[in-house]
Amino acid sequence: MVSIVIPIYNGKEYIKQAILSAKAQTYSNLEIIVIDDGSTDGIDEKYIADIDKSVIFHTKDNEGLGETRNLGIELANGDYIFFLDADDTLPRRAIELLRNSIDKNDFSIGRCKRVYLDKNANIYKEQIWKKDLYKRDKNKYNLIVDTIATNKLYKKSFLLQNGIKFLKGLYEDKLFVLKLFENTDNFNFINEIVYYWHVYYNSSSISNAITIPKLVEKMSVNRECIAYTKDEKLRCVLVDNIIKHDFKVSINEVNSYTEEDIEKLYYIYREFICSYDKYINHNNYFVDRIIVDNIENKDLTIREFKSISRENSTRNICIKIKKYMRYSYYFLRIKLL
Numbered sequence: 001m002v003s004i005v006i007p008i009y010n011g012k013e014y015i016k017q018a019i020l021s022a023k024a025q026t027y028s029n030l031e032i033i034v035i036d037d038g039s040t041d042g043i044d045e046k047y048i049a050d051i052d053k054s055v056i057f058h059t060k061d062n063e064g065l066g067e068t069r070n071l072g073i074e075l076a077n078g079d080y081i082f083f084l085d086a087d088d089t090l091p092r093r094a095i096e097l098l099r100n101s102i103d104k105n106d107f108s109i110g111r112c113k114r115v116y117l118d119k120n121a122n123i124y125k126e127q128i129w130k131k132d133l134y135k136r137d138k139n140k141y142n143l144i145v146d147t148i149a150t151n152k153l154y155k156k157s158f159l160l161q162n163g164i165k166f167l168k169g170l171y172e173d174k175l176f177v178l179k180l181f182e183n184t185d186n187f188n189f190i191n192e193i194v195y196y197w198h199v200y201y202n203s204s205s206i207s208n209a210i211t212i213p214k215l216v217e218k219m220s221v222n223r224e225c226i227a228y229t230k231d232e233k234l235r236c237v238l239v240d241n242i243i244k245h246d247f248k249v250s251i252n253e254v255n256s257y258t259e260e261d262i263e264k265l266y267y268i269y270r271e272f273i274c275s276y277d278k279y280i281n282h283n284n285y286f287v288d289r290i291i292v293d294n295i296e297n298k299d300l301t302i303r304e305f306k307s308i309s310r311e312n313s314t315r316n317i318c319i320k321i322k323k324y325m326r327y328s329y330y331f332l333r334i335k336l337l
Helices: 015-023 045-051 065-075 094-102 131-135 156-161 172-183 212-228 232-252 259-275 298-309 314-327
Strands: 002-008 030-037 056-060 080-083 107-117 123-128 152-155 187-200 290-295 332-336
Touching: 002 015, 002 065, 002 094, 015 030, 015 045, 030 065, 045 056, 056 065, 065 080, 065 156, 065 172, 080 094, 080 156, 094 107, 094 152, 094 187, 152 156, 152 172, 172 212, 172 232, 212 232, 212 259, 232 259
Parallel strands: 002 030, 002 080, 030 056, 107 187
Antiparallel strands: 080 152, 107 123, 107 152, 290 332
């Protein structure tokens, strides 16, 4: 049996379509568990029962998505577990395809499609998540950058035996997915869409807010991931993805930052590159390491960082920082390694 775990927090307007997409699955041996994480918008057992009486409903105090999914692992009666967010949906054959492919493996991975909806809930764009990822060899070094937990089917015994749980707080998926690959080589991948990730026009998801405090929290999780893995090659992949994705996302928003935010971003970026230099692929970057030993004119430095950050590219940032350093040695003493 497959247990579909649906955590919900104030998602009353979306939960019905999530449940109905789970009920419409071509794979019939399943249970659906909805876990309310302390919602305040009227979600209760009666509301869920009115959608479908067979759905198992639990409620708990608000602790966040990670702890709610962890409870789902405990409550699941199925041999396999699938996570569905309350504002997303599933293609009809999603569970069937994953269940057929898992065989003797510990987990199975499918593809995800991001579905963008306007204020009238009409689809105006669809995009395959990590589209280019699956054009390469299907090994853990490629698949690890697909850090979402909702396009995968898990053997419950594998999660329990290895103590694989979600973090409490934001970015709970990343370390969870890393632990999957760290604890087994028995996984399968299918080149089929198994998940529809809905992105709404008025989305105010806290995890989507691109702010410096969120970057700080994300970097804390990133450090946990780098420390957790014993695989040096995997560490290199993680560091590379952090530079190309996490920093790029923040740098792309630099025009909305305050001067204080830009200064913090500068130091976060610099500290990371210095700390994990040995894991950076020297072939991927024009400048592999930038260490500012002594900032003698902080205001000038921050203005320049803001200016070069607007180029929205980590590679361009490194190139322009190098150029800037060449003409500003009076203000900064640096090492370019």
